[in-house]
Amino acid sequence: MLALCCGCAGPGGDEGRAPGAPTGVTAEAGSATSVHVMWNALPGVSAYEVYRGTTKVGDVPGSGHMLDVTRLTPSTAYVFTVRARDDEGRLGPRSREVRATTPAVVAADRTPPTRPGGATGRAAGSRAVQLSWTAATDDRKVVSYDVFQGGVKIHSVGGSQTATVVTGLRPGTRYSFTVRARDAADNLSPAGAAVRLSTDPDDEAGQDTAPVDFRATTHRADGAYYIDLAWVPPPVDGVVTEYQIQLDGQTVTSLVWGGTPPRDRAAHSFYVGREAGAGHRVRLRARLPDGTWGAFSAERAVTTRADHGDTDGR
Secondary structure (H helix, E strand, O other): OEEEEOOOOOOOOOOOOOOOOOOOOEEEEEEOOEEEEEOOOOOOOOEEEEEEOOEEEEEEEOOOOEEEEOOOOOOOEEEEEEEEEOOOOOEOOOOOOEEEEOOOOOOOOOOOOOOOEEEEEEEOOOOOEEEEEEOOOOOOOEEEEEEEEOOEEEEEEEOOOOEEEEOOOOOOOEEEEEEEEEEOOOOEOOOOOOEEEEOOOOOOOOOOOOOEEEEEEEEEEOOEEEEEEEEEOOOOOOOOOEEEEEEOOEEEEEEEEOOOOOOOOEEEEEEEEOOOOOEEEEEEEEEOOOOOEOOOOOOEEEEOOOOOOOOEOO
């Protein structure tokens, strides 16, 4: 289901209204007794509440968007939701439910995984970096990888994953990242070699946060003209649920997906009037999982036609 909002304020930004439900919520087992929960940041939020079933298990400051839920039972399925709270103490609705199952723990497992190797990375625009590494090994199984920025854990991915995108960084800033592997018994490996990277100095310096393969055409229906857009979401870690469309240099529409947003090709069509031969310029950008806006896509030019009305964006 796709919700449209033209010229509206972002979630949590309206006076007297509770924040919206957090989006992009994921849950991944970090060990036999812990689950790592993440979500997209919302503007204007002072804190988040994380629930296991109906029980609140943690509070997270508004600047954060992750929590390690600990003291869980091995081989158990859990359901998690997240709620946002504003400065006035108003609680928004629960997010969609996400599920994670902790693995079984092997008694007397005191052997940590090996150190992840071959760590590399590159800047992905001004607020994100892409990291990859070589899989660690364990006498049982690697359940997850923890990513550290300096000495602080900032991210976690499943044990089958050897690459990720870290978002929420500052433009033009140098960072040092390390990766550690974790097994079901919560044994943590030594840190892999540090990866030192600098983010781009501004939002337009790198396009890795921009939607790609962006195309625009027009069509006519019932005497009116519409612009049809198609694109591939930017390659970021997490789910993109919101896009902003600019027409002729002005923001005209925000798209917010409910349910399951497209991970491959996305599409949208919107009304532009009844005038034939009108030229327009259009581009869009995504709200990234950390709550910031990514870079704009390439700009496309389209013209409504009096005959058939289909024109390719250039």
